Structure formats: C-alpha cells, structure tokens
Amino acid sequence: MSKSYPPILKKLIESFSLLPGIGEKSATRFCMFLLSKPELCEVLGDLIKELPYKIKLCKFCRNFSEKEICFICNDESRDSSLLCIVENPVNLSYIEETGVYQGYYFVLHYLLSPKDGIGPKDLGLDHLIFLIKTRKIKEIIIALSPTLSGETTTAYILEVLKPHPVRITKIACGIPLGMEIQFVDPLTLKRALFGREILKEK
Ligand SMILES: [Zn+2]
Numbered sequence: 001m002s003k004s005y006p007p008i009l010k011k012l013i014e015s016f017s018l019l020p021g022i023g024e025k026s027a028t029r030f031c032m033f034l035l036s037k038p039e040l041c042e043v044l045g046d047l048i049k050e051l052p053y054k055i056k057l058c059k060f061c062r063n064f065s066e067k068e069i070c071f072i073c074n075d076e077s078r079d080s081s082l083l084c085i086v087e088n089p090v091n092l093s094y095i096e097e098t099g100v101y102q103g104y105y106f107v108l109h110y111l112l113s114p115k116d117g118i119g120p121k122d123l124g125l126d127h128l129i130f131l132i133k134t135r136k137i138k139e140i141i142i143a144l145s146p147t148l149s150g151e152t153t154t155a156y157i158l159e160v161l162k163p164h165p166v167r168i169t170k171i172a173c174g175i176p177l178g179m180e181i182q183f184v185d186p187l188t189l190k191r192a193l194f195g196r197e198i199l200k201e202k
Helices: 007-017 024-035 039-056 089-096 123-136 148-160 187-195
Strands: 081-086 104-105 139-142 167-171 196-200
Touching: 007 024, 024 039, 081 089, 081 123, 089 104, 089 148, 089 187, 123 148, 139 148, 148 167, 148 196, 167 187, 187 196
Parallel strands: 081 104, 081 139, 139 167
Antiparallel strands: 167 196
16 A cells, blocks of 8 residues: 555555455545545444444344334235245345235354354354244245355255245256355246245155
C-alpha cells in the first residue's frame, strides 16, 4: 500500500480489504469514492456500527431479524405443515423470491465441515426437533446446495430425524452437482422446489 496515504486512510483500505472478494485495489477505490461523499460516510458509519446489535436470530427459524420473531414466522397465513431447511439467510431470500414456497423455514447457518471445525452442534438441530415436536409439520424440505458439505449435512439431518414422524424431501431436480443455491437461476430453483425427491416417508 502507498506510504503516501494518511494513517486513517490506510486503516480503512486495510479494513475494506478484509471483506470477501475485495482486494486492495477495490478497497482503495471505495475509500477514494467515500472521500467525495461525506453524507454516505455518515450513513454507512452509523449502519455498520448498529448492525451487530440490531440483527438477531429469529427464535423460531434462526433467520436474521430485528425482532424476536421474524416477519415470516409471524405470518400466520403460511402453510405450517411445511418446513424448509436452508443453509443461510441469503439462500432463504432466494427461495422467497421464487414466490412458490409458502411454508416456514429453518436456517442452519453452517454446513458440516470437519476441516473448518464445523460439527453437528453448530447446526442447531435440537431446536429443529423442538419445532417438529411442537408444530404440526408434515414435511421437511431440505434445500441445501448439492456440494460435498451440503450432501454430508443432508445425510446427517436425515439420520437425526429418523425417529420423528415427518416426511423428508430434498430439492434436487435441475441443480447441478457442486453448485451453490445462490448461483442457481430462479426458474431452475422454482422447478427444484416443485420436483422434490423423497428421502424418507413418515
Ligand atoms: Zn423466523
């Protein structure tokens, strides 16, 4: 990095460079742009500062929410017999945008990955079992990416849910193996939601 930059600028460039997919060049470009937009600096500063305190996990589905219960779990018009397991809130939003799914969700936030130190406890499946026991869920739809971690996690969930009287399906049709859900086009995702594969009958 150029030694000619003042310390605050260097620090900000370094901080932006920590973001995924952002190198030093892009980070420098962001900083130069921000220097010409004092109002944006203020808004961004405030939002970033508040972010970790305002966003919590919905107590039912573990989606991001500013309230204790997210807007999806609060929507009583949805189909309470369906629960869709997704890896993260980003994939949840993609499924929501297809408009074809009307049930509720459960967000894992992680996929099993021993090499990254992610084990069964990180998935919050105790909470999922609590939901199965306390709600009238008839079908669990596993909508994880068909990657190695996704498949390992699916197999694990299937094992854990074996004793529970609930049908388990997974979206499969049309999503290429190894592809992350967030890169699947909406039409393919819609078809995948309709053409689910049954993993376990009740
Ligand atoms: Zn929720």
